[in-house]
Amino acid sequence: MIEEEFVKELLKKKKRADGRKFDEFRKIQIKEAPIEKAEGSALVKLGNTWVAAGIKLNVGTPFPDTPDQGILIVNAEFSPIASPEFEPGPPTEDAIELARVVDRCLREGKAIDLSKLVLKEGEKVWCVFVDIHILNHDGNLLDAAALASMLALKNTRMPKLDEEFNVIRGEYEGKLQVEHVPLLVSICKFGNDYLIDPTYLEEKVIDGKLTFGIREDEKICAIQKQGKAVFDFDEIEKIIDLAILKSKELRKFYGN
Numbered sequence: 001m002i003e004e005e006f007v008k009e010l011l012k013k014k015k016r017a018d019g020r021k022f023d024e025f026r027k028i029q030i031k032e033a034p035i036e037k038a039e040g041s042a043l044v045k046l047g048n049t050w051v052a053a054g055i056k057l058n059v060g061t062p063f064p065d066t067p068d069q070g071i072l073i074v075n076a077e078f079s080p081i082a083s084p085e086f087e088p089g090p091p092t093e094d095a096i097e098l099a100r101v102v103d104r105c106l107r108e109g110k111a112i113d114l115s116k117l118v119l120k121e122g123e124k125v126w127c128v129f130v131d132i133h134i135l136n137h138d139g140n141l142l143d144a145a146a147l148a149s150m151l152a153l154k155n156t157r158m159p160k161l162d163e164e165f166n167v168i169r170g171e172y173e174g175k176l177q178v179e180h181v182p183l184l185v186s187i188c189k190f191g192n193d194y195l196i197d198p199t200y201l202e203e204k205v206i207d208g209k210l211t212f213g214i215r216e217d218e219k220i221c222a223i224q225k226q227g228k229a230v231f232d233f234d235e236i237e238k239i240i241d242l243a244i245l246k247s248k249e250l251r252k253f254y255g256n
Helices: 002-012 093-108 141-154 200-205 233-251
Strands: 028-032 040-046 049-060 071-078 118-120 124-136 157-161 167-175 183-190 193-196 208-214 220-227
Touching: 002 200, 028 141, 040 141, 049 141, 049 157, 049 167, 071 093, 093 124, 093 141, 093 183, 093 208, 093 220, 124 141, 141 183, 141 208, 183 200, 183 233, 193 233, 208 233
Parallel strands: 071 124
Antiparallel strands: 028 040, 040 049, 049 124, 118 124, 157 167, 183 193, 183 208, 208 220
């Protein structure tokens, strides 16, 4: 495509089509709790990438191998209105991958303490469903999805329960306790250069991408590699330092 070649030639000259520096995010806008009927929700605009996340809480039965823990499930929906590449139907490989990476980030980053979601050990626990919706795709869906998910968890209200652990919809008591704030930061490789927050067209021409889940204490809780690029040890050290630095910028939108 002509646009892809144009973007590639600019990157070779160490320039970006939107004028940003290689280590610069696009404009980030957030809106917390835009979905009234959800227990928690958030909308993140990362340039022209729009991602919404909604939280739903139900009471269910714990998994047999973890009777002392609640349940966390992340799903992602790629709406056809978000991109010509998205089609209606069952989740695609890309949607499944995004959901799994965000799930790993939240779970391994201990965003919420699943042991605190137990109502009656082995019988009744809270089930936390994180539903991610891609509203407009212009690149860097992982970073936007993780930020939206964390913001949604931050404002999640706990529904009231009756004596038999039935949810009383529309009535709440307290908020879901968030323990840590893991966020995803993607670092792209193009030749010998690294850039963050790629646009849709930039994602088409980069050599590869490493995405890191990083907590507020700088612990790395998830890593995902995409593309054919090869990264040596020295490169990975530099990329991790850059990812940690940029995670601090993203975390400002969470509030700490």
